[in-house]
């Protein structure tokens with residue numbers, strides 16, 4: 045069995061809500077409220093759920109970009125919690141952002157954007173930097189002529205490639221890809237997904253792939269965690285999730301994947317209608333008094349589900 049590069053144990057990230065004359069903390073948004081997951085080296089873990097379920101907050105916690113309220117994050121067995129910041133792993137973990145239109149600095153040329161992380165960590169001559177950036181552009185399928193262009197001179201898919209070139213510039217081991225294709229046209233999405241998979245295999249990267257659409261992660265991920273309202277409601281291999289979904293929310297997400305097989309559209313319509321009805325009528329039983337998922341229970345070695353507590 046391969047070892048885990050990342051282990052998250054009972055992670056809680058609660059954002060304070062401040063208000064009043066003295067701007068005191070009035071309440072908290074429990075964005076992530078008890079998430080545990082682990083990712084074996086060289087695999088892709090899909091974290092899927094609707095908007096606001098806490099996916100980005102989980103990814104940012106791994107990047108050290110927000111305050112961890114409780115729980116632990118272990119990278120190669122070493123704690124990433126703020127108080128243990130002495131562990132310098134920033135180079136090893138990089139993020140690809142959702143929106144290639146806003147995540148790149150529009151006033152900088154590709155050379156400056158892609159070489160920035162290298163300049164932050166290494167001493168290089170200009171000539172060495174140019175050579176490194178040209179090599180990175182080649183790896184992400186962009187022509188050498190891109191070097192001195194600005195982001196607005198590229199299409200959405202190409203901009204995402206610039207973002208990837210920057211993310212892999214320091215030879216990271218773990219990539220957090222936060223909805224890397226949701227801002228792109230459907231026609232370019234598959235291209236960028238294939239390309240990400242190629243890069244991942246070529247560099248033996250481990251990836252946390254954040255998405256709101258289960259269809260997108262289906263062929264990308266070995267493991268999938270379904271997130272709802274700050275907690276994971278079902279987790280397993282991609283096969284467990286698609287062949288044997290147990291949680292009503294997972295069933296609903298699967299039913300929402302558009303059919304590509306025209307012959308099946310008609311028969312699936314009825315199935316979808318049934319799942320929606322079951323979801324609308326019974327989903328409340330799958331949540332506790334706070335509207336959150338119950339604790340996960342193992343139903344096989346590779347499959348965990350937050351089923352309602354009976355009695």
Ligand SMILES: Nc1ncnc2c1ncn2[C@@H]1O[C@H](COP(=O)(O)OP(=O)(O)OP(=O)(O)O)[C@@H](O)[C@H]1O
Nearest residue numbers: 059073075093094095096097098099100101102256
């Ligand atoms: N800095 C913040 N301060 C306060 N609340 C926040 C902050 N960032 C996120 N939230 C809240 O935390 C919850 C989870 O947000 P998060 O962005 O992690 O969800 P998400 O699943 O990634 O959604 P999306 O797909 O829309 O990005 C939401 O209710 C959001 O409004």
